[in-house]
Amino acid sequence: MKNFFLAFLVLIFSLSAFAQKSNPPGLDLIKEAELKKDLYAFADAHFKGRSAGTLDELKASMWLVEKYRSIGLLPAGDDGTYLQFFTMWRNRIADNSSIRIQNTDFKLWKDVTVAQMANVNINAPIVYLGNALNIDTNNLDVKNKVVAFEAASMGINLNVSLPTWRYSRSVLSKYAMPLIKRGAIAIIIIADEIADKAWEDANENFKRGTYDIEGGPNATVNTKVPVLWVHKNAKNIFANGHLNMEANLIVEKYPYPSVNIVGKIDGTDAKLKAEYLLYSGHQDAHGIRNAINNDSTYYGADDNGSVDVAMLANARAFMKHPAKRSILFVIQGAEERGLLGSRYYSSHPTVPITSIVAVLNGDMIGRNNTDSAAVLGMQVPHRNSTDLIKMVTDANNEGPKFKLDTTYDKVTHVEGWYFRSDHVPYARLGIPSIMYTSLLHEDYHTPLDNAENINYPKLKKMADWMYRTGYKVANAAIRPATDKNFKLER
Numbered sequence: 001m002k003n004f005f006l007a008f009l010v011l012i013f014s015l016s017a018f019a020q021k022s023n024p025p026g027l028d029l030i031k032e033a034e035l036k037k038d039l040y041a042f043a044d045a046h047f048k049g050r051s052a053g054t055l056d057e058l059k060a061s062m063w064l065v066e067k068y069r070s071i072g073l074l075p076a077g078d079d080g081t082y083l084q085f086f087t088m089w090r091n092r093i094a095d096n097s098s099i100r101i102q103n104t105d106f107k108l109w110k111d112v113t114v115a116q117m118a119n120v121n122i123n124a125p126i127v128y129l130g131n132a133l134n135i136d137t138n139n140l141d142v143k144n145k146v147v148a149f150e151a152a153s154m155g156i157n158l159n160v161s162l163p164t165w166r167y168s169r170s171v172l173s174k175y176a177m178p179l180i181k182r183g184a185i186a187i188i189i190i191a192d193e194i195a196d197k198a199w200e201d202a203n204e205n206f207k208r209g210t211y212d213i214e215g216g217p218n219a220t221v222n223t224k225v226p227v228l229w230v231h232k233n234a235k236n237i238f239a240n241g242h243l244n245m246e247a248n249l250i251v252e253k254y255p256y257p258s259v260n261i262v263g264k265i266d267g268t269d270a271k272l273k274a275e276y277l278l279y280s281g282h283q284d285a286h287g288i289r290n291a292i293n294n295d296s297t298y299y300g301a302d303d304n305g306s307v308d309v310a311m312l313a314n315a316r317a318f319m320k321h322p323a324k325r326s327i328l329f330v331i332q333g334a335e336e337r338g339l340l341g342s343r344y345y346s347s348h349p350t351v352p353i354t355s356i357v358a359v360l361n362g363d364m365i366g367r368n369n370t371d372s373a374a375v376l377g378m379q380v381p382h383r384n385s386t387d388l389i390k391m392v393t394d395a396n397n398e399g400p401k402f403k404l405d406t407t408y409d410k411v412t413h414v415e416g417w418y419f420r421s422d423h424v425p426y427a428r429l430g431i432p433s434i435m436y437t438s439l440l441h442e443d444y445h446t447p448l449d450n451a452e453n454i455n456y457p458k459l460k461k462m463a464d465w466m467y468r469t470g471y472k473v474a475n476a477a478i479r480p481a482t483d484k485n486f487k488l489e490r
């Protein structure tokens with residue numbers, strides 16, 4: 001009995017010693033209070049929502065640079081700095097564009113909005129087709145005509161994130177595209193009730209236009225057929241027939257600056273220090289937009305300040321306790337404009353691309369239930385490294401023990417969430433890559449995504465999980481392999 005008790009004590013001691021051993025040494029340096037302090041500063045109204053390409057994003061960049069410097073990271077951007085600037089090409093409808101329907105001026109963005117841009121000068125009769133549901137595309141002659149119809153929501157899933165914005169895209173692809181294919185030279189969509197309610201949200205995006213890096217599909221506007229929206233109450237104009245449209249649309253294209261913030265911590269192993277574990281987040285949010293609850297600042301606290309401050313906490317931990325491999329911290333610009341910073345960095349890396357052993361990206365890690373979370377890239381076909389997923393899973397079991405939501409990796413999932421963050425360009429290059437996320441919430445891309453609405457104990461657990469994973473990857477004898485059969489579905 002006594003011996004049994006002694007054996008039991010020995011077992012307890014060795015188990016607790018083992019538990020302690022499995023904690024990486026810098027874990028205590030990741031502090032909830034510090035995450036909170038950093039996030040309140042970074043998601044402050046001072047930065048006006050950090051819209052990509054604006055001085056507000058650059059101000060936020062400088063804040064991050066100062067953090068990198070004070071933590072002690074080495075500059076790993078261009079020319080011995082923490083910065084890697086890149087050019088975005090922005091295309092938008094110029095202010096001196098004009099639209100007249102039946103001799104009435106339609107004021108741009110107020111009476112009419114441009115869902116698809118094109119450089120055109122049109123003076124042509126309008127064919128009015130009535131409600132979208134009654135259009136029989138197959139028997140229509142719309143060649144060289146301006147075509148108008150009423151939007152219809154039947155068969156369009158509105159139970160998705162950003163429904164107002166996506167509704168306009170769905171109507172366009174479902175009803176406008178077939179008419180364009182049959183030769184229409186311009187499309188006018190008359191809003192239904194849903195589209196009228198969504199007007200402000202969708203309009204904010206249309207006004208901004210499109211952005212891309214050099215060589216990207218949206219760097220130049222190639223569409224030749226404009227798609228316009230008018231309000232629901234304009235419908236009676238169209239019922240009269242013998243209509244005409246004069247439209248002079250001018251697309252202006254100009255360069256816009258954005259920047260990636262890049263710092264590193266050298267590894268301790270003479271050989272492995274030439275390899276890098278890359279932590280990834282994005283600095284930009286949605287700027288100043290249409291007000292919701294009298295607030296027009298889209299702070300981007302969860303999206304993606306949460307990950308940026310978690311990366312700073314990880315940097316503090318690795319700074320004090322460096323790993324065998326070097327650690328690279330890349331906080332990318334212009335993610336919200338089409339993953340532009342990560343597409344740029346992955347095509348212009350400041351370290352040899354083959355030396356990047358894994359990418360731990362995060363997007364939105366500070367909301368929802370404290371005990372559940374997700375890593376995208378865990379399930380086939382998004383999983384590109386079984387080795388990396390084992391480390392992620394082990395790290396979760398040893399630390400935060402999140403219940404994992406695996407549904408978002410499904411090809412059939414309506415959100416396509418996997419494709420909406422900065423790990424994707426790296427995964428496409430065959431680098432083991434994942435995204436940590438606490439998933440969607442109703443404040444996503446609104447002024448309510450602010451520092452007050454963050455779940456800080458959750459954020460701390462997510463930052464821990466990223467650190468535990470990173471510590472394994474950066475110290476592993478062999479770098480995680482890329483799965484041979486990896487192939488994304490799009």
Ligand SMILES: [Zn+2]
Nearest residue numbers: 303304363364
């Ligand atoms: Zn994001």
